[in-house]
Amino acid sequence: MKTGFISIIGRPNAGKSTLLNALLKQKVSIISPKPQTTRNNIQGILTTAEAQYVFIDTPGVHKPHHELGRTLNKNAFTALQDVDVVYLIVDASQPFGSGDEFLLERIKNSDAPCFLLLNKIDRLKKEEVLINLTEWQKRYNFQEIIPISALQADNLEELLKTTLPYLEEGPMFYPEDQVSDHGRTFQVQEIIREKILYKTEEEIPHSIAVLCEEIDEQETKCYIRALVIVERDSQKAIIIGKQAAMIKAIRMAAQKDLKKLFHKRVDLELYVRVEHNWRNRTNKLQQFGYKEDEYE
């Protein structure tokens, strides 16, 4: 049996979480078209007949404007240490930018072999992929360069096959049926946050946190109470909406997904609370689950 840790790192929206879910063939990380959707390092575990791959989905590396952003970047960079392989995933339909340059500098300081994954090739013509590949080749001596479409699960078998020799012989880190290192409470919070990301615009998606306060699971149904935290009164008004229409829509959408998670009816109660400037307050960041990660 071979085992190993593989970090998935990249700029916001590159497709890291889409790739993780596609590799695992199930939803472990939430996805949205909004940048900075992922806020925690999430381990997704794939156990095959030959190997256990432990993938680490990381927050998109960006220029931070808050303490939250700085913590997210730090966690992404922590995932560059002590891993067997780093996947640098880029949106191949976007031109190379200063954000890529910044990431490459950090990768150069990592000891792990780095694969470049040119993602979203479903949006490009073959010639465009080739041009992109040649451009990237000049910038760094990647161990492997693999064009993929995470969305269409294109070339992912090839990716797994190429990764296998980089893993080490050894015992599995997780039981073979485990797919994530995060538990139910985290999943509940993320599902609710995902629905808010889809339904709100501009600053709101970045300003919210979700805290699950109670999960009462009974035989035929499940009661969940969760708190949506915002930074300003005006944001609270938007989340609640006219005649509470917005919060109802969020609740209904979340309940649908939660039902799939718990395999039973879910009654979700949502409250909204203002915590001024929470993204810059260390104690609040810790309370809402955004602390700096450490790996053994």
Ligand SMILES: Nc1nc2c(ncn2[C@@H]2O[C@H](COP(=O)(O)OP(=O)(O)OP(=O)(O)O)[C@@H](O)[C@H]2O)c(=O)[nH]1
């Ligand atoms: N066309 C296309 N879209 C993709 C592909 N992979 C991801 N996307 C889309 O890109 C957007 C961002 O995807 P995510 O997986 O959330 O990206 P991420 O890198 O995890 O983003 P952050 O959490 O912000 O760092 C979503 O709308 C995805 O559907 C792909 O291969 N092709």
